[in-house]
Amino acid sequence: MxxxxxxxxxxxxxxxxxxxxxxxxxxxxxxxxxxxxxxxxxxxxxxxxxxxxxxxxxxxxxxxxxxxxxxxxxxxxxxxxxxxxxxxxxxxxxxxxxxxxxxxxxxxxxxxxxxxxxxxxxxxxxxxxxxxxxxxxxxxNYHVNPNSPLTKRETEILQLISEGKTYTQISEELFISKETAKTHIKNIYSKLQVNSKSEAIAKANLEKLI
Amino acid sequence: MxxxxxxxxxxxxxxxxxxxxxxxxxxxxxxxxxxxxxxxxxxxxxxxxxxxxxxxxxxxxxxxxxxxxxxxxxxxxxxxxxxxxxxxxxxxxxxxxxxxxxxxxxxxxxxxxxxxxxxxxxxxxxxxxxxxxxxxxxxxNYHVNPNSPLTKRETEILQLISEGKTYTQISEELFISKETAKTHIKNIYSKLQVNSKSEAIAKANLEKLI
DNA sequence: AAGATAATACCCCTCATTACGGTATATACC
DNA sequence: GGTATATACCGTAATGAGGGGTATTATCTT
The missing domain is CATH 3.40.50.2300 (Response regulator)
Incomplete structure (x- = not known):
């Protein structure tokens, strides 16, 4: 039964x-x-x-x-x-x-x-x-790397990139000019040795930078 | 002591x-x-x-x-x-x-x-x-959404996008033309209602599509 | 206290890539 | 026979990437 x-x-x-x-x-x-x-x-x-x-x-x-x-x-x-x-x-x-x-x-x-x-x-x-x-x-696997090569500001911007924001949106959100955002992003790319937003996101996730 | x-x-x-x-x-x-x-x-x-x-x-x-x-x-x-x-x-x-x-x-x-x-x-x-x-x-939080609106191929391509690959790299990796990769990506964008690679990645993570 | 260094912020210009609009064919599955 | 999927191409417009600069703080270092 x-x-x-x-x-x-x-x-x-x-x-x-x-x-x-x-x-x-x-x-x-x-x-x-x-x-x-x-x-x-x-x-x-x-x-x-x-x-x-x-x-x-x-x-x-x-x-x-x-x-x-x-x-x-x-x-x-x-x-x-x-x-x-x-x-x-x-x-x-x-x-x-x-x-x-x-x-x-x-x-x-x-x-x-x-x-x-x-x-x-x-x-x-x-x-x-x-x-x-x-x-x-x-x-x-959740832990974020506390020894990131990125500065606080760069990490902030990388975070916004990972949220799918454009240069313009990032600059507006942080009250900086688009050009400044670009400079930060250039520096991020150089530090992470990547050359696109999506590659930066991939590397960030891999190395738990955000 | x-x-x-x-x-x-x-x-x-x-x-x-x-x-x-x-x-x-x-x-x-x-x-x-x-x-x-x-x-x-x-x-x-x-x-x-x-x-x-x-x-x-x-x-x-x-x-x-x-x-x-x-x-x-x-x-x-x-x-x-x-x-x-x-x-x-x-x-x-x-x-x-x-x-x-x-x-x-x-x-x-x-x-x-x-x-x-x-x-x-x-x-x-x-x-x-x-x-x-x-x-x-x-x-x-790890579970991938089994009811994705994307096809298998689209999911595959979204995965490659999330790894930071360019159109050319994606097309080479999947043995399809660059134009085909573009078409798939257009369809992905339309289904996810986004309009950039990084936005697609953000949405994919949010909705656990990959 | 001077000097170096890192982080922040801004500007210009060029070139490559990406996004968006179409259109089209073959295949497979109901 | 209709729907969904995967494939492929074209052209234009917009965005992003990469290079070159300059300037101001703050912080560390000697």
């Missing part, structure tokens, strides 16, 4: 052992039940509207479509499904790609009974379960 | 009651000690090199300089000090401003004994303590 109050969990994981052990853990909880477990994204996507999972435990490395691409597609077809990435890697690029794709949590495969269940609980609470390292990675 | 193995905690908080209660909690732990407590950022900054705090509990609303501005300055003068924001608000803009300024954690003033100490422990472990809501806010 269906237990309507248990949260519906879907597992996408190609390693059968892990799939089984995760299933056992999830089903052992009063609050969660595994409604299905697939070895690849394609099957999960095909059945997403029937399975209607509230939470998906998604491996990244999968045969065929990888878990990040799969996350994107599932989030399009079923936005209310919350996806927790489950992976061996805590590699920086993969983490951010997964988050961009729509993941709301990120735990490692080494997660034990407690860690797995508390990640599920955290998702239900409206949180975002992450390991310490991932949390730190994510937070550090 | 000094206890060298206790982590040095500094408190910056203008409400004396909270200051005292936080001090009591921190000092009650074997692992932490309050080395000083100030009612404003200015005093904290002046003494930062003497205090050498490993962890700072920083209020946001303060008389004089606010905690976000203070965080920036402290991070410049003492980059190794880890700063945890302590505030009544979980307002989205403040959170991101604080993180950009250099905060590595974000807890609310309603934090109890346990929550406060585990936030400190989390920092020591190299993590980033956050409430569920903040964690979610931070993670959601």
């Amino acid at each position: 269906a237990l309507p109050f248990k949260k519906r969990v879907l597992i996408v994981e190609d390693d059968q052992e892990i799939r089984n052990s995760f299933s056992l853990i999830v089903n052992s909880s009063q609050k969660f039940m595994v409604i299905n477990a697939y070895g690849n994204c394609e099957d999960a996507i095909d059945n997403i509207n029937r399975d209607k999972p509230e939470i998906i435990l998604m491996d990244i490395e999968l045969p065929g479509m990888n878990g990040i691409q799969g996350t994107k597609i599932i989030k399009e077809k079923s936005p209310q499904s919350e996806i927790i990435m489950v992976t061996v890697y805590e590699d920086s690029e993969l983490v951010f790609e997964a988050l961009k794709a729509g993941a709301s949590g990120y735990i490692t495969k080494s997660a034990n009974y407690m860690e797995l269940l508390s990640a599920l609980e955290e998702i239900v609470k409206g949180g975002a379960p992450m390991s310490s390292r991932i949390a730190r990675m994510v937070i550090d | 000094a206890l060298p193995f206790k982590k040095r905690v500094l408190i910056v908080e203008d409400d004396q009651e909270i200051r005292n209660s936080f001090s009591l909690i921190v000092n009650s732990s074997q692992k932490f000690m309050v080395i000083n407590a100030y009612g404003n950022c200015e005093d904290a900054i002046d003494n930062i090199n003497r205090d050498k705090p490993e962890i700072i509990l920083m209020d946001i609303e303060l008389p004089g300089m606010n905690g976000i501005q203070g965080t920036k300055i402290i991070k410049e003068k003492s980059p190794q000090s880890e700063i945890i924001m302590v505030t009544v608000y979980e307002d989205s803009e403040l959170v991101f401003e604080a993180l950009k300024a250099g905060a590595s954690g974000y807890i609310t003033k309603s934090a109890n004994y346990m929550e406060l100490l585990s936030a400190l422990e989390e920092i020591v472990k190299g993590g980033a303590p956050m409430s569920s809501r903040i964690a979610r806010m931070v993670i959601d």
Whole structure:
């Protein structure tokens, strides 16, 4: 018989052992039940509207479509499904790609009974379960470089550039002449070794100058 | 006598009651000690090199300089000090401003004994303590909008624009003519209702299109 | 206290790139 | 057969980039 109050969990994981052990853990909880477990994204996507999972435990490395691409597609077809990435890697690029794709949590495969269940609980609470390292990675990614080569004024102008403002708009906003704005921008370009607004924005984001 | 193995905690908080209660909690732990407590950022900054705090509990609303501005300055003068924001608000803009300024954690003033100490422990472990809501806010901020008005190709080109590429570079990278790149960009501008590359980048970031 | 340095602010001119207006074809998908 | 997408071209006008200068503060340094 269906237990309507248990949260519906879907597992996408190609390693059968892990799939089984995760299933056992999830089903052992009063609050969660595994409604299905697939070895690849394609099957999960095909059945997403029937399975209607509230939470998906998604491996990244999968045969065929990888878990990040799969996350994107599932989030399009079923936005209310919350996806927790489950992976061996805590590699920086993969983490951010997964988050961009729509993941709301990120735990490692080494997660034990407690860690797995508390990640599920955290998702239900409206949180975002992450390991310490991932949390730190994510937070550090927001930090602005305090040792910018740019002056305060230049940083201010770079900020306005990143907001899409034209030379004229910048000069009006800062009560300076257009020519002064140009001088600042020339200096910014020279310091950042770029030669266009969009390149300056790219570099600024890369080096966290704004 | 000094206890060298206790982590040095500094408190910056203008409400004396909270200051005292936080001090009591921190000092009650074997692992932490309050080395000083100030009612404003200015005093904290002046003494930062003497205090050498490993962890700072920083209020946001303060008389004089606010905690976000203070965080920036402290991070410049003492980059190794880890700063945890302590505030009544979980307002989205403040959170991101604080993180950009250099905060590595974000807890609310309603934090109890346990929550406060585990936030400190989390920092020591190299993590980033956050409430569920903040964690979610931070993670959601990475999510790319799956309902972009742009086509796949347009998104691809917008991505290249955001990397600072010129029309010519884009056309070379995608093996299309410069004119085709221009057409795509025109269409992007029309869909996003912008009229420059940098404005397109700004809108793309705002609406999480890339 | 003099001198150097960095940041700020302003002006002119030239050339390349970008923006904006059209038009058009092939393809694929309903 | 209509719609959406990706491709490609042309011409003009506007904007941005890069070079050359000059001047005034404020701050650091000797």
